[in-house]
Amino acid sequence: MFSKEASRQLKQEFWTSFGKSFPRKWILYNTKIKGLAFKFYFDTKKAFICLDLEDDLENRINCWEKLLALKTILTSEFLSDVIFEEAFFLENGKEISRIYLPLVQKVSIHNKNTWQDVMVFFNENMSKFEAFFEDYQDVIKG
Numbered sequence: 462m463f464s465k466e467a468s469r470q471l472k473q474e475f476w477t478s479f480g481k482s483f484p485r486k487w488i489l490y491n492t493k494i495k496g497l498a499f500k501f502y503f504d505t506k507k508a509f510i511c512l513d514l515e516d517d518l519e520n521r522i523n524c525w526e527k528l529l530a531l532k533t534i535l536t537s538e539f540l541s542d543v544i545f546e547e548a549f550f551l552e553n554g555k556e557i558s559r560i561y562l563p564l565v566q567k568v569s570i571h572n573k574n575t576w577q578d579v580m581v582f583f584n585e586n587m588s589k590f591e592a593f594f595e596d597y598q599d600v601i602k603g
Contacts, residue, residue, distance in 0.1 A: 463571055475503065475570055475579075483584040488591050494602055496520060499590060501583055505569045508579045510587045511561035512594075525558045527601050531593075535560075539593040540586060562586055 463471065490498045496516025502509050512528075514521045525547060528535075536543060540562050549559040564582045568575035594601070 468571065471573075472570055475576055478576065479580050479583065482580050487587060488594065492594070492598070494524065494598070497524060497601070499587065499594070501587065503568070503570050503579055503583075505571050506567075507563060508568050508582065509561050509563040510583060510590060511559050512590065514558040515555070521558055523603075524601060527603055528560065531597055531600060534597070535593050539589045543590075562590070 488499055492498060496514055498513050498515070500511050500513055502511065514524055514528075516524070529545070532545060543560055543562045546559050546561070549557050551557060564579060566575075566578065568579050570576075
């Protein structure tokens with residue numbers, strides 16, 4: 462078990478190390494589409510990259526339909542194992558729509574031996590996800 466402080470320090474060390482190992486500017490929240498953001502996620506049990514839609518229901522549905530129309534392109538040309546979840550519930554109970562790709566191997570942010578695998582996974586797959594977005598952002602903005 463790790464104390465909250467030790468856990469916080471490990472998380473900070475991971476993200477700092479990731480930034481130094483793969484120095485680049487990620488799109489993340491800077492999509493210029495309201496409610497649409499890319500995210501990295503890594504905790505004590507799993508790691509994944511995702512594209513979250515958190516806007517009001519009408520805009521979320523509108524954007525989701527455009528993303529669904531691009532699903533075949535995303536899965537055939539960029540990320541074949543990506544998962545689409547129209548109704549995804551965050552830990553706080555909020556409903557969003559999410560497209561995500563999990564790292565299938567067992568990892569933990571508390572285990573430094575898994576960090577390199579996660580960093581490589583994040584870099585390779587988020588780069589592909591962002592390339593898809595850059596190619597099709599005009600369609601998604603609609």
